[in-house]
Amino acid sequence: MPLELHIVTPEKRIFSDLVDNVYLPGADGELGVLPMHTGLVTALKPGELRYAYHGTVQTLAIGSGFAEITQTKVVVLTDSALGEADIDEAHVEEAIKRAQEKLATVDHNLDAEEVAYLQGVISRSTAALHFKRKYRP
Amino acid sequence: MANLRDIRRRIKSVKNTAQITRAMQLVAAAKMKKAQDQALAGREYSKQLNGVLQDISESFSDATHALLEKRSGNRELVLIISTDKGLCGAINTNLAKVVRKQTSADADYVTVGRKLRVMMEKLGRTVVADFTVKDPVPFSDARAISALISKHFIAGKYDKVTVAYTRFVNTMTQVPEVVQLLPVETPTDHAEVTATNDFLFEPSPADVLSAILPLYINFRVFQALVEARASEHSARMVAMKAATDNAKKFIKELTLEYNKLRQGAITAELLEITTAMKAME
Numbered sequence: 001m002p003l004e005l006h007i008v009t010p011e012k013r014i015f016s017d018l019v020d021n022v023y024l025p026g027a028d029g030e031l032g033v034l035p036m037h038t039g040l041v042t043a044l045k046p047g048e049l050r051y052a053y054h055g056t057v058q059t060l061a062i063g064s065g066f067a068e069i070t071q072t073k074v075v076v077l078t079d080s081a082l083g084e085a086d087i088d089e090a091h092v093e094e095a096i097k098r099a100q101e102k103l104a105t106v107d108h109n110l111d112a113e114e115v116a117y118l119q120g121v122i123s124r125s126t127a128a129l130h131f132k133r134k135y136r137p
Numbered sequence: 138m139a140n141l142r143d144i145r146r147r148i149k150s151v152k153n154t155a156q157i158t159r160a161m162q163l164v165a166a167a168k169m170k171k172a173q174d175q176a177l178a179g180r181e182y183s184k185q186l187n188g189v190l191q192d193i194s195e196s197f198s199d200a201t202h203a204l205l206e207k208r209s210g211n212r213e214l215v216l217i218i219s220t221d222k223g224l225c226g227a228i229n230t231n232l233a234k235v236v237r238k239q240t241s242a243d244a245d246y247v248t249v250g251r252k253l254r255v256m257m258e259k260l261g262r263t264v265v266a267d268f269t270v271k272d273p274v275p276f277s278d279a280r281a282i283s284a285l286i287s288k289h290f291i292a293g294k295y296d297k298v299t300v301a302y303t304r305f306v307n308t309m310t311q312v313p314e315v316v317q318l319l320p321v322e323t324p325t326d327h328a329e330v331t332a333t334n335d336f337l338f339e340p341s342p343a344d345v346l347s348a349i350l351p352l353y354i355n356f357r358v359f360q361a362l363v364e365a366r367a368s369e370h371s372a373r374m375v376a377m378k379a380a381t382d383n384a385k386k387f388i389k390e391l392t393l394e395y396n397k398l399r400q401g402a403i404t405a406e407l408l409e410i411t412t413a414m415k416a417m418e
Binding site: 006008009010011012013026027028031038039040041042043065066068070075077113117 | 175178179181182185186188189192193276277280281284335336337338339340344345348349352356359
């Protein structure tokens with residue numbers, strides 16, 4: 001019995017079809033989901049998402065977000081989801097550098113919102129970079 | 138022939154107006170396409186987010202979160218999303234009507250867009266904060282707005298937060314509406330209800346809830362912003378198209394009148410010449 005997988009970002013629907021299994025980067029560590037999994041809602045941290053689709057394993061670098069898992073369905077809501085080809089290494093490195101520089105200038109006590117956002121950018125970009133280096137052809 | 142010259146001058150000025158409205162129509166059309174795409178793309182995420190929230194809401198009867206707390210008071214904060222510029226048909230007027238009808242009279246306001254902010258200030262209402270949102274709408278702008286309203290709500294300054302915006306239906310139709318933002322009410326428009334209601338939560342129910350709820354608010358604000366933006370550009374495009382069409386019709390009428398007058402003048406002149414010739418015979 002296959003599993004329904006939906007991956008959605010605020011910009012668009014990334015993927016929506018039947019798959020055999022899904023591996024998610026959960027907040028407490030990677031977690032594998034097979035059909036008939038128990039109901040689970042988990043926070044996701046930036047990392048690598050894998051799923052078996054028509055016999056091949058597909059991988060995506062996702063940002064933070066969360067996933068809802070039911071027996072027949074996995075819904076992944078995340079702020080970004082990129083394939084290996086979508087990630088431009090130089091561009092991502094530049095983004096990390098920019099975020100770090102900005103992080104050094106903002107007041108950590110006054111601008112908690114901004115700090116959280118920048119840290120989010122850094123962790124997401126770092127995860128994307130690891131992903132790119134791992135799967136680069 | 139002062140009259141002929143007058144008409145010629147009028148045709149020229151109407152032509153100029155038509156040129157301007159046509160240019161504005163083209164600009165609005167280009168922006169409209171982008172804004173509409175953005176609004177429609179966000180709906181998918183919004184639907185899934187509503188679904189998740191609805192599915193898990195039953196597990197949260199006891200684990201209350203500050204953003205879910207229902208209070209008995211009726212101090213209301215209204216987030217009004219209007220446009221910065223005019224010439225976009227009646228969408229601001231319609232939105233103002235809905236705001237007057239569906240929100241309490243002594244509410245405070247947070248505004249996006251100059252048009253309704255100016256109007257609310259004229260009416261002597263309290264505008265707590267005003268935001269400027271770039272075009273196309275960046276998600277970080279929504280984050281700043283929702284952070285402010287969540288802060289006010291949690292601090293107990295207001296018991297209810299609503300958002301008034303113009304929902305985008307299609308290029309011809311935009312519907313102004315007022316929607317409750319806080320306290321978060323479980324969405325009910327999600328059609329499929331999942332069979333399993335017992336969810337495990339990782340890392341913990343409280344953690345998951347405090348991750349989802351702010352995201353939900355952010356996203357609701359963001360979606361309202363992009364919908365309003367799509368409505369604005371659509372309304373402006375349609376208004377400018379109507380203006381261009383009217384101007385063209387006007388030019389046609391004026392040209393006809395001009396030609397009639399000119400022909401009249403020629404006929405009169407010919408008549409004079411022939412009469413003079415007849416008199417000479």
